[in-house]
Amino acid sequence: MRRWYDKEQHFPKHRLEGFMSDTPDYNRVIAECLAHPQLPSDDLIALVKLVLTAEDEPSRERLQALNQQLNAHSNHRRLALVYGGATKIKGYVFESPKLPEIRGASALLDWVGEQQVHQIWHKAFPKGDLSKPHPYVIYASGGSFLAFAPCSEAQELATQVERTYTEHTLTANSVAVAACFDLLELRYGRLFRDQATDSFYWVEDFIRDCQDANKWAELEQYYYLHEDSGFAAHDKSEAALKWRFFNRKTFGELVTVLATMFHRRRDERASHGEPRYLPHYELMPWDVKCHSSDVRSAVIEARVGDDRRQLSEASARKLAVGRTVKGVDIGDLEKALKPWRVPPDLETWEARWREFLDNHKQSNYARHLDNAAIKPASDLADIAAASSPSRYIGLIYADGNNIGRLMATLTTPQRYYDVSHALSEVAREAVFTALAEHLTPANNIHPFEILAIGGDDLFIIVPGDKAFDIALTIALHFERELTVRLGSLIQHKITKSNQANLVRYHGNDPVAQAIRTCSPAVGLSAGVLIAQENTPFFFLRDLVEKLLTNAKKLAKRNATGHFFGGTIDFMVLKSIGMVSDSIDAFRAEALQDFSDSQRRLTARPYTWAEFAGLLASIRALKQANAPRSQLYRIQRVLLRNRTAGIFDSAMEYLYTRSRLRGISETLIEHVEKAWCWPSPSMPQRVHVPPWSSRLDGTAKERRYETIWPDLLEAYEFVPAEQ
Numbered sequence: 001m002r003r004w005y006d007k008e009q010h011f012p013k014h015r016l017e018g019f020m021s022d023t024p025d026y027n028r029v030i031a032e033c034l035a036h037p038q039l040p041s042d043d044l045i046a047l048v049k050l051v052l053t054a055e056d057e058p059s060r061e062r063l064q065a066l067n068q069q070l071n072a073h074s075n076h077r078r079l080a081l082v083y084g085g086a087t088k089i090k091g092y093v094f095e096s097p098k099l100p101e102i103r104g105a106s107a108l109l110d111w112v113g114e115q116q117v118h119q120i121w122h123k124a125f126p127k128g129d130l131s132k133p134h135p136y137v138i139y140a141s142g143g144s145f146l147a148f149a150p151c152s153e154a155q156e157l158a159t160q161v162e163r164t165y166t167e168h169t170l171t172a173n174s175v176a177v178a179a180c181f182d183l184l185e186l187r188y189g190r191l192f193r194d195q196a197t198d199s200f201y202w203v204e205d206f207i208r209d210c211q212d213a214n215k216w217a218e219l220e221q222y223y224y225l226h227e228d229s230g231f232a233a234h235d236k237s238e239a240a241l242k243w244r245f246f247n248r249k250t251f252g253e254l255v256t257v258l259a260t261m262f263h264r265r266r267d268e269r270a271s272h273g274e275p276r277y278l279p280h281y282e283l284m285p286w287d288v289k290c291h292s293s294d295v296r297s298a299v300i301e302a303r304v305g306d307d308r309r310q311l312s313e314a315s316a317r318k319l320a321v322g323r324t325v326k327g328v329d330i331g332d333l334e335k336a337l338k339p340w341r342v343p344p345d346l347e348t349w350e351a352r353w354r355e356f357l358d359n360h361k362q363s364n365y366a367r368h369l370d371n372a373a374i375k376p377a378s379d380l381a382d383i384a385a386a387s388s389p390s391r392y393i394g395l396i397y398a399d400g401n402n403i404g405r406l407m408a409t410l411t412t413p414q415r416y417y418d419v420s421h422a423l424s425e426v427a428r429e430a431v432f433t434a435l436a437e438h439l440t441p442a443n444n445i446h447p448f449e450i451l452a453i454g455g456d457d458l459f460i461i462v463p464g465d466k467a468f469d470i471a472l473t474i475a476l477h478f479e480r481e482l483t484v485r486l487g488s489l490i491q492h493k494i495t496k497s498n499q500a501n502l503v504r505y506h507g508n509d510p511v512a513q514a515i516r517t518c519s520p521a522v523g524l525s526a527g528v529l530i531a532q533e534n535t536p537f538f539f540l541r542d543l544v545e546k547l548l549t550n551a552k553k554l555a556k557r558n559a560t561g562h563f564f565g566g567t568i569d570f571m572v573l574k575s576i577g578m579v580s581d582s583i584d585a586f587r588a589e590a591l592q593d594f595s596d597s598q599r600r601l602t603a604r605p606y607t608w609a610e611f612a613g614l615l616a617s618i619r620a621l622k623q624a625n626a627p628r629s630q631l632y633r634i635q636r637v638l639l640r641n642r643t644a645g646i647f648d649s650a651m652e653y654l655y656t657r658s659r660l661r662g663i664s665e666t667l668i669e670h671v672e673k674a675w676c677w678p679s680p681s682m683p684q685r686v687h688v689p690p691w692s693s694r695l696d697g698t699a700k701e702r703r704y705e706t707i708w709p710d711l712l713e714a715y716e717f718v719p720a721e722q
Contacts, residue, residue: 024135026413027052029148032125033079033136034183036150044076051187052412057246060202063188067200070183077183080154083258084161084176085113085144087266090541092172096292097537099379099449101315104322106451108169109143111343116164117145124153138413139420142454146255146416154178158273168340170314171279171296177261177272181254186413189253206245210236223248226405251416252408259404281312290315302332313337321346326376349450350376356432363436374441377449380461384533386439386447387463389716393533394467397544398474398526400456401555401566406522415489422485423456426478430524431458434473438466456524464530465717468570468615471528472511475566475608479520486521504603504692505613507674512616515565515609523566525551530717531573539576546583547571554605569605572713590639591709599646600694600705601638613674615718618711620670622720624663628712630656634690635712646691646704653690675707 027049031040034048047069054066070077086092086109093105121134133140137147149157158176165174185191192201206223209215223244225231231240261272269276283289287297288310296312303309304319305328311319317340320333325348334341357366377383384391403423410416431453439447439462449461462470505512527547531540550569558567571583579586587593591601606614621631637652657667667689676689694703 023414023417026417029135030079030183030186030413031076033148033150034073034076036152040076044073047073048183051183052414054187056411057203057242058188060199060204063184063200063202067184078151078180079183079186080149080151080178080180081254081258082147082149082154082158082161082176082178083145083255083262084158085142085174086165087173087175089143089172090545092169093451094538094541095171095295096315096318098292099537100322100326101292101318102322102451102537103325103449104318104320105169107325107346107348108318108321108343109172110452110454111346112165112168112172113143113145114140115343115345115347116168117147117161120157120160120164121147121149124149124157138417139424141420141424142457144455146258146420148413149178151180154180155273162276166279168317168343170317171281173266173278175262175266175276177258177265179254179258179261179272185254186251187411189249189251190257203242203245207238207241210241224405226409247409250409250411251413252410255416256408281314292319300333300336302336304331304333305329317342325350326378328378349453350446352428353432353435353446353450357436360432360436363433365436365439365441368440374444374446376446380449380533380537382443382445383447383449383461383463386442386445387465388719389465391533392464392530392717394462394464394470394717395459395529395531395540395544396462396467396471396474396526397459397529397548398457398471398478398524398566399548399552400478401523401525401552401564402559403456403522410490418489419486420455422482422489424454426482426485427456427458428453429481430474430477431460433477434470435460435462437473438469439463456522465719467528467530468611468714468718469722471526471568472608472612472615475524475526475568476511476515478524479522479566479608480518483519483521503607503609504695505610505674506677507613507616507670509613509616509674512609512612515607515612518565520565523555523564525555525566526568527551528568528570529573530571532575535573535576540573543571543573543579543583550583551605554607558607563607565607565609567605567607568611570714572717598703599691600703601709603692603705603707603710614707614710614714615722617670617674617707618715618718619720619722620666621663621711622715622718624666626663626666627660628715630660631712631715635708638690638706638708646688650688650691671707671711 027045028040030048030052031045034040035044050069051066055062058066089109093102093109095105096102117140118134118137121136122130125134125136127134134147136149137145139146145161147157155178158178161176162174165172182191193199194201206219210219225233225240225244226247229240229243229247231237231243265272265276269278281296283295283297290296290298290312291310292315293312296314298310299313300311300316301308302311302316304323309319316333316337320330320337320342323330324342325346327350330342357363357369360366380393384393387393400423407416407419410419431450435448441447442463447463451459451461453460458474460470503516525548527544527550529540529544529547547569551567554567554569555565558565573579584593587602593600593602603610634649634653634656637649657664660667672687672689676692677687688704690706690708691704692706694705
């Protein structure tokens with residue numbers, strides 16, 4: 001098979017901002033893939049348009065009629081989709097605990113996964129303007145991509161993507177798969193023809209099969225119901241079964257097929273293409289270990305800054321890229337790494353950040369810029385220095401809820417393109433908006449680090465005392481803006497939801513009230529970890545990942561109550577010794593946080609409305625100059641009397657409140673009324689401050705929880721003024 005990739009070529013960089021303004025004409029794109037290597041006729045383009053604009057729920061007769069029209073072009077009915085990306089990303093990015101290598105690994109993966117994918121398609125199918133994304137690529141961001149291709153070239157393209165990852169990263173794992181589909185399947189998912197009747201398996205056949213108990217279990221799982229479908233889980237009415245069927249029979253079903261192939265090739269290596277060989281570098285007993293990874297032999301010795309480093313080539317590339325994106329000299333690495341060189345068209349988050357500030361000159365951050373050159377943070381110490389208390393950083397790791405299921409139900413390639421790029425744009429805008437609102441330059445340094453913003457997930461590092469406010473602003477912007485954009489793209493997929501019965505805070509904070517009135521189409525869940533800047537980074541990464549997992553568990557439970565907003569779990573780590581095993585084990589021991597607990601000493605995770613309320617309660621106590629010694633005195637009683645129920649600690653709280661006349665009204669308003677008193681939507685609450693009834697309790701067996709330890713854990717890192 002011919003090769004187009006005989007020589008590496010660097011094309012001018014493209015920006016995500018151009019994606020929405022340069023929307024491809026998918027009628028022509030698909031027709032070109034069908035007719036390859038010839039040019040498509042006008043009739044073929046018109047036929048593609050006819051299929052892509054066909055109704056969402058056609059009858060069997062209408063489907064057969066479309067098929068008859070396609071038979072007139074029987075030689076041009078099949079095209080391929082290529083899907084893939086990096087795997088085990090965290091293992092590659094966080095292999096080294098040092099920030100420059102982490103930054104470089106993330107930037108290098110982004111460059112390969114975004115720009116190099118487009119370059120491969122430009123080389124295979126030239127489209128003139130190399131500065132723009134290739135129209136065949138539906139999306140390429142967040143570590144994965146999806147693209148059209150002619151069937152004859154698809155597997156070669158998939159293979160080349162895998163080789164490109166290895167060529168530039170040396171050790172990163174990647175998978176790319178290709179599959180051919182019929183043109184009609186681009187609109188209605190996988191189609192199976194009954195040879196006996198010469199007709200497609202369609203909704204009537206599905207409804208009949210659902211009555212068979214032996215088939216129902218598998219059909220129910222594959223043709224799943226969304227939480228917002230409006231139907232009960234075991235509803236077998238004709239309307240419910242039709243909803244299940246047509247919700248699945250879309251373009252998104254093809255992506256699900258490709259994702260299944262992707263995971264199988266990742267696990268089996270020889271599936272769906274030529275055998276995939278994993279990068280392996282043997283470490284001999286007499287080898288000098290790489291100073292960065294500590295798992296490979298050092299093959300490069302170079303001066304980097306004021307140090308001489310012995311590095312493996314993979315680690316040296318990460319370091320060179322990490323220093324380059326921050327505008328720092330890479331020293332001897334440029335010569336030592338030849339013939340490989342740092343890509344000249346790397347896109348940096350700093351450049352995108354400056355562009356954002358140029359377009360938002362009235363933002364808080366932009367107003368504090370002066371003529372001095374502001375440099376990016378060189379390490380975590382620069383970020384921690386901007387915190388008060390100093391030496392603390394905040395890690396924010398966030399991810400969208402149920403994005404995979406949303407994408408699997410998109411009906412056409414155009415909608416897939418629109419939604420995927422809306423996700424990327426909104427995530428980036430949310431992060432930049434939050435940073436611009438809550439941060440200012442510190443000592444001529446940008447006091448933050450963006451490690452990843454890809455698709456619907458993000459990983460950033462900020463000063464410790466700004467982490468909570470930044471996380472909240474990111475979530476609010478992401479959920480509101482994405483709901484607006486999705487409403488214009490896939491309006492019929494969005495239903496209103498009510499979170500009143502799932503929110504434990506019912507105070508008067510305007511931010512929390514605004515969130516309560518919002519019905520997000522997609523939620524953003526986050527883990528937020530605040531720790532000292534000298535804490536080992538791999539340890540912080542594992543903890544914040546667990547916090548995100550906890551938050552997503554609450555979001556999943558809330559979805560059963562038709563609330564699709566995001567959630568947050570957080571932790572303030574004052575020392576490594578706090579968590580010697582895991583977060584769950586620590587909380588079970590220290591906070592009685594386990595499923596059968598009668599008095600849970602935490603209310604985490606929170607919905608975003610609840611989290612806004614928690615921050616409001618902390619600010620109110622700070623503004624009232626509440627003596628922290630008395631606040632901690634209440635907590636000591638909570639922690640001490642673990643088997644005495646809730647009433648002794650409640651009496652201690654009420655006694656302390658009666659003595660603190662200066663803040664008694666604040667406690668009543670922002671702790672008792674906001675968290676403990678009954679509300680119209682939650683009459684089961686019992687007024688036993690600082691305790692409140694848990695949502696999973698029953699009339700016979702009441703269970704209680706309190707925000708008090710959460711409030712004091714976050715207290716030091718919430719500014720008195722918002």
